[in-house]
Amino acid sequence: MSSPEDVLRLKQLKESKALQTAWDEWTQTRQLLDNTAPLLDDPDPTMRSLAVDEYTSLTSTLTQFLESTFPSLLVPPSTTSHLSALMEMKSGVGGSESSLFLGDLLRMYQRLANVNRWKAQVVAQNDNDGGGTKDAIIEIKGDGAYDALRFESGVHRVQRVPATESSGRVHTSTVSIVVLPLVEETDTQAEELFSMSDIKLEVMRARGAGGQHVNKTESAVRLTHIPTGITVSMQDERSQHQNRRRAFQVLRSRLLDKKLTREMEERRDTRRNLVRGADRSEKIRTYNFVQERVTDHRIGLTLMNLSSVLEGDGIQDFIDAVKKDHADSILEDMLDVD
Amino acid sequence: MNSRLLARLAISLGRNQASQELRWMNHAISRGHTNLSLEDMVARRALGEPLQYILGTYHMTLLLSFLTLATGSQPFGPLNLLTRPPVLIPRPETEHWVLNLAESLSPAAQNPISLLDLGTGSGCIPLLLCHLWPPGSVHACGVDISPHAMRLATDNAALCGIPQNASAISPQNTFKATFANFLADHFPVGGLRTALPFDVITSNPPYIPWEEYINLPRSVSDYEDPKALFGGPTGLEFYHAIARFLCRKGVLSPNALVALEVGREQAEKVEQVVLSTGLFRHTEIWLDPWGKQRTVIARM
Numbered sequence: 339m340s341s342p343e344d345v346l347r348l349k350q351l352k353e354s355k356a357l358q359t360a361w362d363e364w365t366q367t368r369q370l371l372d373n374t375a376p377l378l379d380d381p382d383p384t385m386r387s388l389a390v391d392e393y394t395s396l397t398s399t400l401t402q403f404l405e406s407t408f409p410s411l412l413v414p415p416s417t418t419s420h421l422s423a424l425m426e427m428k429s430g431v432g433g434s435e436s437s438l439f440l441g442d443l444l445r446m447y448q449r450l451a452n453v454n455r456w457k458a459q460v461v462a463q464n465d466n467d468g469g470g471t472k473d474a475i476i477e478i479k480g481d482g483a484y485d486a487l488r489f490e491s492g493v494h495r496v497q498r499v500p501a502t503e504s505s506g507r508v509h510t511s512t513v514s515i516v517v518l519p520l521v522e523e524t525d526t527q528a529e530e531l532f533s534m535s536d537i538k539l540e541v542m543r544a545r546g547a548g549g550q551h552v553n554k555t556e557s558a559v560r561l562t563h564i565p566t567g568i569t570v571s572m573q574d575e576r577s578q579h580q581n582r583r584r585a586f587q588v589l590r591s592r593l594l595d596k597k598l599t600r601e602m603e604e605r606r607d608t609r610r611n612l613v614r615g616a617d618r619s620e621k622i623r624t625y626n627f628v629q630e631r632v633t634d635h636r637i638g639l640t641l642m643n644l645s646s647v648l649e650g651d652g653i654q655d656f657i658d659a660v661k662k663d664h665a666d667s668i669l670e671d672m673l674d675v676d
Numbered sequence: 677m678n679s680r681l682l683a684r685l686a687i688s689l690g691r692n693q694a695s696q697e698l699r700w701m702n703h704a705i706s707r708g709h710t711n712l713s714l715e716d717m718v719a720r721r722a723l724g725e726p727l728q729y730i731l732g733t734y735h736m737t738l739l740l741s742f743l744t745l746a747t748g749s750q751p752f753g754p755l756n757l758l759t760r761p762p763v764l765i766p767r768p769e770t771e772h773w774v775l776n777l778a779e780s781l782s783p784a785a786q787n788p789i790s791l792l793d794l795g796t797g798s799g800c801i802p803l804l805l806c807h808l809w810p811p812g813s814v815h816a817c818g819v820d821i822s823p824h825a826m827r828l829a830t831d832n833a834a835l836c837g838i839p840q841n842a843s844a845i846s847p848q849n850t851f852k853a854t855f856a857n858f859l860a861d862h863f864p865v866g867g868l869r870t871a872l873p874f875d876v877i878t879s880n881p882p883y884i885p886w887e888e889y890i891n892l893p894r895s896v897s898d899y900e901d902p903k904a905l906f907g908g909p910t911g912l913e914f915y916h917a918i919a920r921f922l923c924r925k926g927v928l929s930p931n932a933l934v935a936l937e938v939g940r941e942q943a944e945k946v947e948q949v950v951l952s953t954g955l956f957r958h959t960e961i962w963l964d965p966w967g968k969q970r971t972v973i974a975r976m
Contacts (some may be wrong), residue, residue, distance in 0.1 A: 549769045
């Protein structure tokens with residue numbers, strides 16, 4: 339049996355492994371360089387020339403270490419790397435076309451989850467009568483899910499000729515996404531984010547006499563967190579008990595998100611941080627069907643891979659690029675300080 | 677097709693409820709809980725049949741022997757129970773107070789308690805308690821006069837993995853459904869006698885009075901067992917019978933607790949009935965999630 343201390347120690351070991359590997363490779367290369375140096379004066383010209391080649395290549399490896407490997411290790415390890423994600427999607431401008439696009443994005447993220455071996459489950463979904471989905475909440479469980487997806491928060495814009503449009507005119511519609519950290523109920527290390535006395539729990543509909551008089555399923559619940567005014571409504575499950583559990587889960591995620599944002603802002607105040615993505619009304623990406631392109635406005639990246647993004651795993655390229663940009667900006671920021 | 681079915685359901689249920697129920701039906705079909713088509717489900721629901729009898733169940737494939745019977749399901753706390761006409765469908769009000777009761781008592785395997793549920797129906801009350809309390813901490817009996825209820829409660833116990841008898845190897849909670857009329861003078865009889873005295877007695881007895889019974893929604897009165905609903909002319913008949921039973925010697929253990937679900941505006945009357953036995957020092961009335969007085973709790 340492993341004790342909590344063991345788990346903590348193992349975690350620490352795992353986190354410092356990258357550091358150890360880099361250092362080992364660096365010292366090894368230095369050693370080789372030291373061994374090569376005397377050969378530069380070797381009487382044998384063939385040997386000398388070999389040594390020069392070797393020396394040049396080793397020096398460039400060491401430069402590489404100094405210029406990129408070591409700096410990247412300076413980026414503090416993410417404190418949220420173990421968290422799963424809760425993604426809330428809402429259709430925006432564009433009416434039913436926006437709802438149809440929300441359906442496309444939902445499938446895109448479900449595929450992404452599959453590729454990354456995360457477990458994706460739709461926990462709430464409101465469909466439009468005319469097809470498409472008005473809004474949805476999807477739970478994506480697995481290590482690193484939150485860190486990978488958190489930069490998907492923002493407004494996603496689609497430009498295409500809607501299936502319903504007969505005149506062939508290109509429409510612009512939007513879907514807004516908020517990605518929250520997911521707190522597992524079983525996570526005992528997680529601190530309590532609220533106290534029960536701050537919660538108002540309401541059942542949604544009048545039920546007449548209730549009890550034996552009524553057998554209609556009325557399971558919708560609404561939670562209000564009084565200090566923050568956050569409300570969560572949940573009606574997807576047939577069980578009130580389940581809906582309550584789900585609502586509390588969403589509430590916990592929203593509160594943890596608030597806390598993380600606050601901590602980030604505090605850090606930003608102490609060092610002139612450039613961390614972006616806090617503004618969720620910002621347009622982050624455009625999916626343009628006519629030009630078969632996807633553009634991420636934050637990093638100015640355009641790829642002509644729209645079908646691969648919406649029907650394959652092309653979205654991964656964007657997620658990796660934004661993640662790298664984030665790491666770079668943290669690093670730049672650290673170097674900027676005095 | 678969906679919009680036509682939605683419109684059909686919306687006539688009786690209203691638009692919101694209809695689209696919600698249609699989605700649950702689609703789920704049940706896509707998960708293979710049922711052999712019915714969406715069309716069939718909507719037709720039955722539109723005639724007033726309770727959704728819980730129509731939806732099928734998660735466990736459909738496991739329970740081959742039940743396939744010939746119409747079977748549905750209803751979540752009850754973390755459990756997913758079978759429902760089968762005409763046995764009363766577990767209600768969310770009941771779920772709520774049973775979850776509270778589970779929290780307010782903490783029996784332990786060192787000193788297991790004996791529990792009796794009067795008019796057990798689907799077995800929902802004792803089964804949820806058996807599920808939530810630690811293994812070996814409770815031995816529960818449920819009685820009912822309906823053979824349908826008896827069979828359903830027994831099936832539900834099997835489904836929840838609650839055995840009838842404790843094994844010698846590891847501590848387990850147990851549940852046994854017994855056919856009996858708890859209104860009869862000679863109750864309890866037979867095997868139940870060995871379970872005496874009881875530490876906890878629970879009941880959701882029939883409590884609907886006559887003038888309310890005739891105005892019940894059809895999905896209740898046409899499909900659920902009148903014997904589980906109709907509480908006599910005043911609706912209080914069964915509480916009087918339960919009070920007489922509690923007074924009998926050897927029924928209650930010294931620190932027993934009694935929990936009785938009640939109907940509209942009955943809580944204070946039932947509280948009086950219970951107090952008039954002179955057995956209890958303390959009573960309280962619990963509210964349901966809709967703010968209605970729903971459960972009378974009496975402690976000795």
